[in-house]
Amino acid sequence: xxxxxxxxxxxxxxxxxxxxxxxxxxxxxxxxxxxxxxxxxxxxxxxxxxxxxxxxxxxxxxxxxxxxxxxxxxxxxxxxxxxxxxxxxxxxxxxxxxxxxxxxxxxxxxxxxxxxxxxxxxxxxxxxxxxxxxxxxxxxxxxxxxxxxxxxxxxxxxxxxxxxxxxxxxxxxxxxxxxxxxxxxxxxxxxxxxxxxxxxxxxxxxxxxxxx
Ligand code: PRP
Ligand code: URA
Numbered sequence: 001x002x003x004x005x006x007x008x009x010x011x012x013x014x015x016x017x018x019x020x021x022x023x024x025x026x027x028x029x030x031x032x033x034x035x036x037x038x039x040x041x042x043x044x045x046x047x048x049x050x051x052x053x054x055x056x057x058x059x060x061x062x063x064x065x066x067x068x069x070x071x072x073x074x075x076x077x078x079x080x081x082x083x084x085x086x087x088x089x090x091x092x093x094x095x096x097x098x099x100x101x102x103x104x105x106x107x108x109x110x111x112x113x114x115x116x117x118x119x120x121x122x123x124x125x126x127x128x129x130x131x132x133x134x135x136x137x138x139x140x141x142x143x144x145x146x147x148x149x150x151x152x153x154x155x156x157x158x159x160x161x162x163x164x165x166x167x168x169x170x171x172x173x174x175x176x177x178x179x180x181x182x183x184x185x186x187x188x189x190x191x192x193x194x195x196x197x198x199x200x201x202x203x204x205x206x207x208x209x210x211x212x
Contacts, residue, residue, distance in 0.1 A: 004174045007182045008046065015042050015185050019163070023201045029210040033086055036135055036208065039163055039185055040090025047161055047183040048094070051075060052129055072097035076122050080105050080134040080146050083204040087133040087161065101125060103132075103149055105142045112195040114142040119149065126154035135204045137165035137184065139195050140172035147177055163204075164188055166197045 001007040021027055022035045052075070053068040072095045079085045081104040088100060104118030122128070132146050143160055150158050158180050160173065165184040168191055174182060188197050196202070206212040 001170060001174075001187065004170065004182075006178060006180065007170055007174055007184070009187045010043060010046065010183070010185045012042070015039055018042075019186050022163070023199065025202065027207075029207065032207045036086040036163065036204075037090040037093075040087040040133070040161070041093050042090075043161060043163075043183055043185055044091050044094045047131070047159070047181075048075070051095075070095065073099070074128050075099070076101055076125055076128040076130045078103055078121065078130060078132050078146070078150070080132060080142055081118060083135050083208055084133040086204070086208045087135060087163075091131070091133070099125070099128065101130075103146050105145055107142060107195070109194075112139055112141060114145045116145065116149070121150075121153060125150075126156065128155070129157045129159070130155050131159040131161055133161050135163040135208075136197060136200075137162040137169040137173065137182075138191055138197050139166075140169035140176075143169070143173045144176055147173070147180060159183070164197055164200055166191045166200075 001009055018035050018039050052071040054071050055066055056069050058065055058067045075095055076099040077091050078101040079088050099122035101121035105114040105116055107114050137143055147158055161183045163185045166188055188200055190198050192198055
């Protein structure tokens with residue numbers, strides 16, 4: 001995104017294809033959940049390009065060679081409840097040993113301000129590469145609150161992965177946190193007066209969990 005070197009917007013036909021189905025109001029809960037996970041998996045390849053690695057020795061049937069492997073236990077993902085939960089499986093398909101923390105935030109429908117209701121993070125998180133997961137980055141209030149939460153726990157390396165984002169939210173988070181890498185699958189046009197992303201996909205939590 002121009003002017004924001006830490007923001008990566010994915011431009012890939014496979015991701016675009018899946019987002020088109022995701023946005024469709026007629027896409028049901030089962031397919032919606034599968035798509036969120038698949039898009040996250042596709043994003044993970046690029047977003048974890050700088051995953052912590054170490055060199056190991058591997059015996060092939062023919063000889064021994066040195067090969068770098070990912071230090072999965074140094075990777076933590078933290079879904080922002082609820083909707084972030086839908087993204088966890090996509091990362092776990094690639095890094096099954098990654099640690100998973102949880103932060104519960106809910107936006108007040110009137111004020112659009114996030115309120116915290118739960119937090120459980122892995123032990124030793126301050127030494128891990130931590131990626132927040134939330135499919136929707138709207139006003140940026142929830143992401144900023146979650147980032148502040150992690151900073152207060154001593155986390156040094158924080159990243160954010162979202163599926164759909166509004167320019168207002170991306171700018172707010174990127175300007176407040178120039179050290180945080182932000183990965184988004186689609187950058188939408190704007191927000192409506194209720195803080196919903198346009199064109200967006202509606203309420204991600206409700207569509208994931210069938211609550212409306
Ligand atoms: C949604 C979404 C984000 C937040 C984004 O969650 O999953 O967490 O809104 O909005 P913001 O950028 O303006 O803060 P919501 O509060 O609806 O809770 P839910 O996941 O439980 O549905
Ligand atoms: N949360 C959602 O689930 N959707 C939006 O468009 C904005 C916030």
